[in-house]
Amino acid sequence: MSSSRIPLVLALLAGMLAAVPAASAQGRDQRVVRVQGVCTQESTSKLKLSREDRGIEVEFEVDQNRNSVPWNVTLRRNGTAVVSFTATTRAPSGSFEIHRVIAGRLGISHITVAARAQSETCTAAASALSAKRAAVDGTEAGDDHGRHSGGHS
DSSP states (O other): OOTTTHHHHHHHHHHHHHHHHHHHHHHHHTOEEEEEOEESSSOEEEEEEEEETTEEEEEEEEEOSOSSOEEEEEEEETTEEEEEEEEEOBTTTTEEEEEEEESOOTTTOEEEEEEEETTEEEEEEEEHHHHHHHHHHOOOOOOOTTOSOOOOO
16 A cells, blocks of 8 residues: 555544444434333323433323322332322423433333322333334334323324
8 A cells, every 4th residue: 555545544444433423322312112101090191211321311201181280200110219209280281291310221120100199090111121122123112002091182
């Protein structure tokens, strides 16, 4: 190889190496699990788990179509309570949504969220193993085959 081609080859290699982290980051973004929750009455719930640098990002939403209703929420990882708190439904939709980043790794952890208000309970659970499948085949994991509570559009 002539000495005039060496800088060109090095520049091409540097460009290829710079592109690798960007491609890897895009692949991580696809590691998401979405699960439709189950509610004992007319509310609906859903859970989303995604990979986060510091652990697992947990997003949980309950839509009750009523404002100012307090819900007691418990988030569990592998059966152990990680956090418990109260969330209140708000206008305009009569829903609440929580976002938490918890320790753990997709591929290992099993996440369960339960919310209770007055005479209603909503739950959603997802195994992070589902996240691995979703990342591989591009599907959303956790479909409950239509057994979730509905009633809202």
